[in-house]
Amino acid sequence: MKDKRMAEHKIGFIGLGNMGAPMARRLAQDGHALALLDANTDICTTLCSELGAQRLTADSAAELDVLITMLPDSDIVEAVLITDAWANRLPAGATIIDMSSCSPTRSRALAETLAGLGLGYLDAPVSGGVKKAVAGTLAILVGGEAALLERWRPVLSSMGGSILHVGHAGAGHAAKALNNFVSAAGLMATVEALHIAERFDISPEVMNSVLNASTGQTNTSMNKVDQFMLSGTFGSGFSIGLMAKDLGIAKDLAQSLSYPMTFGHHSIDLWRSIASQAEPTTDHTAMYKLLNRGT
Secondary structure (H helix, E strand, O other), rough: OHHHHHHOOOEEEEEOOOOOOHHHHHHOOOOEOOOOEEEOHHHHHHHHHHOOOOEEEEEHHHOEEEOOOOOOHHHHHHHHHOOOOOOOOOOOOOOEOOOOOOHHHHHHHHHHHHHHHHOOEOOOOOOOOHHHHOOOOEEEEEEEOOHHHHHHHHHHHOOEEEEEEEEEEOOOHHHHHHHHHHHHEEEEEEEEHHHHHOOOOHHHHHHHHHHHHOOOOOHHHHHHHHHHHOOOOOOOOOOOHHHHHHHHHHHHHHHHHHOOOOOHHHHHHHHHHOOOOOOOEEEEHHHHOOOOOOO
């Protein structure tokens, strides 16, 4: 059962895209009072009307207990919070929970900046895609003070089925980037296995069944091949450009720690090279056709 005490808190939410909108809906369904903001004013107006929420303004920001951001990258998060001064509009003692996928080192620096403003900070990126965002069963990877996480765990529980405290500020974003590196590498291996099998007259459907019944099972074979690749819909809700961005974060993290990442460099560079030939908004499951060399 959700902790209804959290309904007394006022929550701001910035970023109402493919993931942010269903996450905001989950918060509203659990009775949280919301103030919403998005660069697309039409989306914001529509969702405010649907959820009975107010639009985030300077006045409503001054009354918030927590501000959640769900934005594409560190540049935009810092622009919204620092350049556009939304952090400065919050009352002292409020907490910012950044659920975007960002640079771990920049997140750590942002935490220090916000602490200077008297604000708490958690980086809490998510994994699970649109389907789990709608269901409220996302995995949420949290970096920051354990006590601050416990304070806001009931809010995060509205959106997630698994909330993992990874470590200090920035650790959540580091874990998310590394998770997506593993996910992308698994996707490419799965896709190439399907294409090789097809050239040996094993249908992709049959080969995927083999993977799912065997040790080659991956998240891709279970949740993406039949649903988005072989169906031709390529509509998982996560773009090839965002995956390329996350892979760049993983690569930069390894380099900052002087880890050679031998296999990783090759797979990340391959992904980013292929992705550069597609529109950034192309679904990442379209790698099934993009990686099919010679067709």
